Amino acid sequence: MVGVVPPARAGQGDSRPLMAAAGGPGPTCVLGIDLGTTSVKAALVTGTERGLALAQSCSRETQAHSDSLGEAPQGMEQDVQKIIRALNECLAALPQQQLQQVTHIGISGQMHGVVFWKSDKGCRWSESGAAFEPERVSHLVTWQDGRCSPAFLSSLPPPQSHVSLATGFGCATVFWYLKNSPDFLKAYDAAGTIQDYVVAMLCDLKKPLMSDQNAASWGYFNCRNKSWNTDILKKSGFPVHLLPEVGDPGSIAGRTTCAWHGIPKGAKVGIALGDFQCSVYSCLTERTDAVLNISTSAQLTISMPLGFQPPEAPDPSSAVTYFPYFNGDYLAVAASLNGGNVLATFVGMVAQWAQELGLEVEESAIYPRIIQAALAQKHSKLSVHPTIFGERHLPELLASVSSIGASELSLGHVTRALCRGLVENLCSMLPVQHLQDTGVRRVLGSGSALAKNEVLRQEVERILPFPVVYGKDVDAAVGAAMVMFHSK
Ligand SMILES: Nc1ncnc2c1ncn2[C@@H]1O[C@H](COP(=O)(O)OP(=O)(O)O)[C@@H](O)[C@H]1O
Numbered sequence: 015m016v017g018v019v020p021p022a023r024a025g026q027g028d029s030r031p032l033m034a035a036a037g038g039p040g041p042t043c044v045l046g047i048d049l050g051t052t053s054v055k056a057a058l059v060t061g062t063e064r065g066l067a068l069a070q071s072c073s074r075e076t077q078a079h080s081d082s083l084g085e086a087p088q089g090m091e092q093d094v095q096k097i098i099r100a101l102n103e104c105l106a107a108l109p110q111q112q113l114q115q116v117t118h119i120g121i122s123g124q125m126h127g128v129v130f131w132k133s134d135k136g137c138r139w140s141e142s143g144a145a146f147e148p149e150r151v152s153h154l155v156t157w158q159d160g161r162c163s164p165a166f167l168s169s170l171p172p173p174q175s176h177v178s179l180a181t182g183f184g185c186a187t188v189f190w191y192l193k194n195s196p197d198f199l200k201a202y203d204a205a206g207t208i209q210d211y212v213v214a215m216l217c218d219l220k221k222p223l224m225s226d227q228n229a230a231s232w233g234y235f236n237c238r239n240k241s242w243n244t245d246i247l248k249k250s251g252f253p254v255h256l257l258p259e260v261g262d263p264g265s266i267a268g269r270t271t272c273a274w275h276g277i278p279k280g281a282k283v284g285i286a287l288g289d290f291q292c293s294v295y296s297c298l299t300e301r302t303d304a305v306l307n308i309s310t311s312a313q314l315t316i317s318m319p320l321g322f323q324p325p326e327a328p329d330p331s332s333a334v335t336y337f338p339y340f341n342g343d344y345l346a347v348a349a350s351l352n353g354g355n356v357l358a359t360f361v362g363m364v365a366q367w368a369q370e371l372g373l374e375v376e377e378s379a380i381y382p383r384i385i386q387a388a389l390a391q392k393h394s395k396l397s398v399h400p401t402i403f404g405e406r407h408l409p410e411l412l413a414s415v416s417s418i419g420a421s422e423l424s425l426g427h428v429t430r431a432l433c434r435g436l437v438e439n440l441c442s443m444l445p446v447q448h449l450q451d452t453g454v455r456r457v458l459g460s461g462s463a464l465a466k467n468e469v470l471r472q473e474v475e476r477i478l479p480f481p482v483v484y485g486k487d488v489d490a491a492v493g494a495a496m497v498m499f500h501s502k
């Protein structure tokens with residue numbers, strides 16, 4: 015037993031679906047999955063008399079980054095075959111006898127991105143029925159994709175949504191294909207996030223289902239009436255037949271049509287969820303909690319009051335956006351494009367410099383060294399503004415370094431300053447003063463980049479004047495499993 019998961023607090027003010035009636039026919043063993051940007055995580059969560067327990071977990075890096083097939087400038091695509099391979103490796107590493115007990119599957123994953131497939135040929139099940147392999151499936155164009163320039167985005171019709179349109183958002187990517195490679199879209203008749211694709215394959219859905227969490231992340235989705243901006247899109251020639259059906263987070267999308275890695279056929283599969291919302295769900299128990307998630311990207315968030323409704327129109331200049339959560343609730347989110355991916359880029363740069371100096375150093379060996387070096391440098395006057403990927407509200411503001419003193423140039427100084435810069439950047443988007451004004455009493459930390467990096471945790475604890483409690487590195491997968499226990 016790895017640890018007992020915070021039990022859901024039923025009752026007033028809790029955004030989470032009510033716990034299944036005690037002793038009711040609720041699930042006993044749930045598989046939670048997070049199809050993240052860097053790694054896939056899987057978690058087996060069991061119901062015990064003490065609440066929910068994380069029985070087993072596994073993670074595998076996908077190494078799925080691929081060149082843009084369509085030669086899209088600044089394209090960021092991932093090979094779906096490699097994502098599914100990492101998923102299969104994770105499940106194969108979990109105990110068979112526990113997988114055989116699984117009655118429900120909760121799936122979350124990286125939001126905004128889009129993958130296309132041929133609805134009745136999206137995968138091929140192995141002879142044994144144990145696993146499926148993708149077929150007639152495109153690459154995943156991820157949330158980090160930069161093909162939609164500001165000029166292209168401004169040529170698109172204004173959305174009737176509170177979420178501003180940005181590059182890497184599913185609907186923006188479809189518009190890009192429509193304009194630059196229309197024949198590409200003709201090969202497919204289904205689309206969704208990577209997690210929607212997996213749900214559709216497991217349940218053999220002819221029409222993909224998508225939760226409003228993921229629909230909102232695509233753009234052109236009205237969260238108030240839970241519908242796509244179909245009229246606006248049709249007028250622009252958008253292939254609206256590609257838009258999935260939208261359902262409520264926590265609802266059941268269907269049942270597995272085959273046994274899957276030992277999980278019996280007929281297991282209930284939840285509608286796919288946003289990884290960020292599931293990371294929050296795994297730990298948020300009080301409305302006075304703030305959550306800081308640092309995985310490939312980074313988010314700092316607080317709950318909005320019950321009954322809050324987002325504005326009708328988007329505000330592209332705002333650093334904070336409102337994410338649909340559960341039960342009609344919303345989260346106010348500083349969603350940064352710069353999180354673990356900045357540290358990963360720094361590690362890649364160190365490896366590249368070493369190679370240019372004739373040294374071969376594995377990136378996996380660099381992480382512990384830069385962390386150790388920074389632990390030895392408790393302070394650094396260096397000031398790093400880390401936004402090498404820009405931000406959605408300030409796409410042109412790239413990274414910068416200042417206060418560079420001759421004594422501040424060690425690997426340890428630079429690493430600590432970089433970690434501090436990541437946290438300061440989030441706090442520039444959602445200031446500490448605002449957290450205090452809204453009554454935040456505690457910060458819950460989640461995401462692998464935080465779980466694996468003591469220096470980052472030290473800087474979090476220096477900058478945020480609140481107690482900080484950390485989760486594990488499989489938070490979104492645990493959250494996706496918890497949703498299945500708490501859904502009606
Ligand atoms: N060995 C390591 N030590 C410290 N940090 C690491 C290590 N390996 C990866 N990371 C950090 O973890 C981040 C990926 O976190 P992860 O939770 O796997 O991402 P996601 O959920 O987006 O797939 C990377 O961007 C990197 O910054």
Ligand SMILES: O=C(CO)[C@@H](O)[C@H](O)[C@H](O)[C@H](O)COP(=O)(O)O
Pocket residue numbers: 049050051052123124125126157289290309310311312313349350351
């Ligand atoms: O960009 C946003 C929100 O706008 C982020 O929540 C982003 O969608 C998420 O980080 C992605 O879902 C990727 O998550 P992760 O792979 O970084 O865990």
